[in-house]
Amino acid sequence: MEKSKHFETLAVRTQTARTEQKEHSTPLFLTSSFMFDDAEDMRALFADEKEGNIYSRFTNPNNSELIEKMNLLEGVETGLTTATGMAAVFTTFAALLNSGDHLISCRSIFGSTHSVITKLLPKWNISHSYVDINTPETWQAAVKKETKLIYVETPSNPGIDIIDLEWLGKFSKQNNLILVVDNCFATPYLQQPVKYGADIVIHSATKYLDGQGRVMGGTINGSKKFVDPIKLFARHTGPSLSPFNAWVISKSLETLAVRMDKHSDNAFKLAQWLEKNKEIKLVKYPFLPSHPQHAIAKKQMSAGGGIVTFIVKGGVERGRKFMDALQMLSISANLGDTRSIVTHPASSTHAKLTEAERFESGILPGLVRISVGLEHVDDIISDVEQALNASK
Numbered sequence: 497m498e499k500s501k502h503f504e505t506l507a508v509r510t511q512t513a514r515t516e517q518k519e520h521s522t523p524l525f526l527t528s529s530f531m532f533d534d535a536e537d538m539r540a541l542f543a544d545e546k547e548g549n550i551y552s553r554f555t556n557p558n559n560s561e562l563i564e565k566m567n568l569l570e571g572v573e574t575g576l577t578t579a580t581g582m583a584a585v586f587t588t589f590a591a592l593l594n595s596g597d598h599l600i601s602c603r604s605i606f607g608s609t610h611s612v613i614t615k616l617l618p619k620w621n622i623s624h625s626y627v628d629i630n631t632p633e634t635w636q637a638a639v640k641k642e643t644k645l646i647y648v649e650t651p652s653n654p655g656i657d658i659i660d661l662e663w664l665g666k667f668s669k670q671n672n673l674i675l676v677v678d679n680c681f682a683t684p685y686l687q688q689p690v691k692y693g694a695d696i697v698i699h700s701a702t703k704y705l706d707g708q709g710r711v712m713g714g715t716i717n718g719s720k721k722f723v724d725p726i727k728l729f730a731r732h733t734g735p736s737l738s739p740f741n742a743w744v745i746s747k748s749l750e751t752l753a754v755r756m757d758k759h760s761d762n763a764f765k766l767a768q769w770l771e772k773n774k775e776i777k778l779v780k781y782p783f784l785p786s787h788p789q790h791a792i793a794k795k796q797m798s799a800g801g802g803i804v805t806f807i808v809k810g811g812v813e814r815g816r817k818f819m820d821a822l823q824m825l826s827i828s829a830n831l832g833d834t835r836s837i838v839t840h841p842a843s844s845t846h847a848k849l850t851e852a853e854r855f856e857s858g859i860l861p862g863l864v865r866i867s868v869g870l871e872h873v874d875d876i877i878s879d880v881e882q883a884l885n886a887s888k
């Protein structure tokens with residue numbers, strides 16, 4: 497598909513070559529391996545002298561379609577798919593970092609990514625420094641001669657912190673660091689980190705890319721210079737995405753734009769409603785003027801996305817009562833689904849952090865995260881309202 501086409505067109509029309517059946521919609525290629533024309537064909541494919549599918553741990557038409565689509569949507573050269581978002585995070589670190597290297601990140605990141613950085617990477621003598629996402633002016637002091645990579649989420653999970661990507665792109669170039677951005681909350685429809693100098697963009701495709709809470713998946717897209725070594729690493733170590741999941745996620749991307757518009761619209765309305773409610777202590781949503789990095793969010797995102805966090809008056813106990821009183825919203829650990837989902841990060845996704853670590857990540861004990869779905873916004877608000885009243 498021509499790069500010049502609009503986002504929605506690229507998401508719908510990027511499609512693997514049709515078979516002789518002339519199917520309209522991409523079929524599922526459930527096959528572990530592919531056939532060679534003859535011995536010479538096999539030799540040439542293994543020697544990388546020609547392109548083609550060999551084995552589904554390396555490539556498969558469903559995965560190739562998803563990768564090509566994500567390359568176009570994120571505006572990058574190349575990419576790969578992985579079994580989960582965490583496989584994307586770990587494979588990127590494992591492929592790009594060597595023993596003795598150092599990385600910079602913020603505490604305001606997803607709990608398992610934090611665990612990889614603090615508990616697993618040290619096993620291979622890879623160290624880290626956490627910097628404060630809200631004070632970029634302090635970051636220079638964290639750069640050492642061994643520093644190789646910066647890893648950020650923006651908006652972050654679950655703090656909804658925003659980092660200025662324009663500033664970060666310049667900072668990483670000045671210091672010759674590889675910039676990796678987890679773009680899971682925004683998706684390429686709302687924000688394209690590569691425009692600002694990111695080298696690699698990571699997604700948990702389990703979230704908005706699938707968007708319907710069905711399959712796990714991960715994507716890594718970026719420049720050939722940095723992604724080619726990750727592809728080689730993945731080819732040999734096998735964190736591959738199943739063709740079925742790739743097929744589901746690629747189909748889902750056809751509706752990403754309309755879904756993200758609606759998620760953002762519903763979330764903004766819920767955030768505005770929560771902010772006016774006297775039972776609520778704090779609401780965080782990127783497009784609310786009260787968000788500390790509202791101006792930066794407006795500069796780099798085209799809408800605020802689907803995640804709202806808030807603190808109910810009355811502490812953790814009230815927060816738990818509120819969740820138990822919900823009648824429609826689901827209590828679940830996922831986000832980015834069509835169904836609205838409520839989570840209490842301190843006792844679920846971020847439970848493995850110490851209390852001090854949670855505090856530094858902005859995860860206060862009473863913080864509730866809502867992944868605002870695609871139900872009618874009035875029904876979402878009325879369930880939240882009745883649960884607030886019932887939990888008094």
Ligand SMILES: Cc1ncc(COP(=O)(O)O)c(C=O)c1O
Pocket residue numbers: 580581582583606608649653678680681699700701702703712713714
């Ligand atoms: C921002 C972010 N990155 C990465 C992940 C990990 O993705 P997965 O659960 O697909 O492994 C998650 C999961 O919640 C996430 O929220």
